[in-house]
Amino acid sequence: MPDTVKYLLEESRIPRSWYNLVADLPTPPPAVLHPGTLQPVGPGDLEPLFPMSLILQEVTAEREVEIPEPVREVYKQWRPSPLFRARRLEKALDTPARIYYKYEGVSPAGSHKPNTAVPQAFYNKEAGIHKITTETGAGQWGSSLAFAGALFGVQVDVYMVRVSYNQKPYRRALMETYGARCVASPSNETASGRAVLANRPDHPGSLGIAISEAVELAAQRDDTKYALGSVLNHVLLHQTVLGQEAMAQLEMANDYPDVIVGCTGGGSNFAGIAFPFLGAQLRGGKKTRIVAVEPSACPSLTRGRYAYDFGDTAHLTPLTKMHTLGSTFTPPGFHAGGLRYHGMAPLVSHVKELGLIEAKAFHQLACFSAGVQFARAEGIVPAPEANHAVRGAIDEALRCKQEGRSEAILFNLCGHGHFDMQAYIDYFAGKLTDQEYDESELAMALAGLPSVPA
């Protein structure tokens, strides 16, 4: 059996700043627009929702944004996270490729989400905020913000997509153990929720609706702000600790990735692992292929339109230009809840448009098959979302085998699957299918995109 190869950095090597790709882009990303005026929003427009420190991070063009010491202190609990060379998987695949994976399942919530939950809780606390509202799908984000809120003494109210609320009581219990309040969405606590329920009392909910509820409540009170777990520039920014650490760890390995693979839902774990390498390339460094992997059943990057759209269903958010399936699009109920969002991070969409990254879509059976192969070789059971990255990485390794090329492949294993075992049960029982989205629903959702003059 091959040896275990783990690259660990000293605690002092936790990055001191987050990396902002905007500083290195050939063209800046399109402006965020106010949905009423269709004019670019200013920091003041976002103030009801976010503390000013996060708003400034959202719009900054500085290359480096300093990480506050209290945030680095909390990061120390699990960071720097390990980078592994997947030697046992390489052997199982009989590939000449060198496969590396960054493993974020070591965080207390079991995923990469605390990387941004912690600074978001910190900046809110610093701004005197008492309560943060947010949405969650599968619960990875909600439990991460609940964790961060407990540490900084900020109350967290999580609006959880109802179908997940019912199907994933364990994630909900994790949030409650951390002291957060978890509410099934759509709820009767908001006008947005009541409007949905009036039409359909048994509505299963969606991320778009849950965002509307959390945004609505935050906008109403001075001591309450909103937090989002992906999509926004400052969230992607916080996740760049991932790629920065991986770069230093690959330096220890005396290697550099030919290919980077990440899974994309809102885009933050993908950006976190890829953007520091992409930035290095844009500054004249070595070229790396960067591959975003998304679910075929919710294919914003591969099948969505690059257009201005709302981030939520009730249209309370600003308009951002992104790859979108339309804010009313409801994907089938496949098992990677964290990848079931109609849009894509504007910054990820922008670099896709610039031709700086590729995108692929996979069906879920192929992803679970890859996840099981990975678990048996490497000993770690990935989250269903992460299985998309595993699938992408294995396919690259098999291509290397076919072409006889010894490339270095890096992927982000963004979380463990301990809370998602029902998906594996269904997979082994033959109950999972490769669900397709409804083409006519997609057409209708795209037809409903807001009209924004070029």
Place this chain on the structure above:
Amino acid sequence: MPDTVKYLLEESRIPRSWYNLVADLPTPPPAVLHPGTLQPVGPGDLEPLFPMSLILQEVTAEREVEIPEPVREVYKQWRPSPLFRARRLEKALDTPARIYYKYEGVSPAGSHKPNTAVPQAFYNKEAGIHKITTETGAGQWGSSLAFAGALFGVQVDVYMVRVSYNQKPYRRALMETYGARCVASPSNETASGRAVLANRPDHPGSLGIAISEAVELAAQRDDTKYALGSVLNHVLLHQTVLGQEAMAQLEMANDYPDVIVGCTGGGSNFAGIAFPFLGAQLRGGKKTRIVAVEPSACPSLTRGRYAYDFGDTAHLTPLTKMHTLGSTFTPPGFHAGGLRYHGMAPLVSHVKELGLIEAKAFHQLACFSAGVQFARAEGIVPAPEANHAVRGAIDEALRCKQEGRSEAILFNLCGHGHFDMQAYIDYFAGKLTDQEYDESELAMALAGLPSVPA
């Protein structure tokens, strides 16, 4: 908020040998007896069940047992595990005590169990064994052996206590994801199982019955051996990587424990953290109070008899002298499944009899209350078993506060609770009670102890 204080050792500091307390004991532990002859068993008697390398570890009096390199290689995946100073918990308790915890939830199975699962799979593989049978209660042990079996290419058949098999499908799915076969016990696959089912077709099962089934099958085939996740000397031996690492980490902290707390089911995580310190004390080192914490509903150390008894229900195992509630004792269905065993590791029982350790019993509500307090302060949700150690450590810290003493308290946080969230759901819903065992059942079980002349 206090800083995070984490002590990490370099990979090269993974211990090169396991520590054997027997070498430093003032008197050796009582012999293991053959149930038929009542004579001490020899290595040959155990050969149907274990590979010879493990049998020799079971009986060795050598102080150090070398850890094979392939085992250290697998350990590297998550070892050395971190030692934390619980600064945020200390602040919440307002205690002058310094609280340290070793955290074993970072292993791929989420607990300390892989520390022995990996060497057991390795030695079996080395001996040409194709299949290992074992039992599991809550599933921590079964999933750890499944993980180790996957890495070394040994088939693992797990007999899982039926009530847990039904209540914990996620643990079962974890074992199956690793490629193990998981069977509800009592089953129709063994004479022991069929005998139980003949009497009571809906029998919920017990660890003692599951052990009988796994032992019976292993004894029948040359290519199949049995593995136990706790109790035996070689299992405790393997867990001493825990205490050895903690000792080195406390050296980094320039500190030494006044008190060590561990939870006890079969005794292996407790022995793992405590025995290296106890050995140092016996060799003339600093004195440390060592406190074993067990559930009040299954109180082998505090209420059991120190006597020869069987390890299983069908009386297929040798007789060991230990604190036992009687092999027919069935504890109430409380939530720390890993602590629901009628006996105690003979070596832990022996040092208890020698007055070298203390034992305490706690009810489950007090343990869950401690676990929730810990989760909100330190950000990690403990397994129900580990909550017993947390309770014990918090009580020591509160005593320090009352006495105005600044003692150093070390405890082992043996696993995370991600697979046990139903217990937290029940706790928050007010459905957990402080169950008492049945006094008359205990009396009957003790009356049934085998008669062994002194």
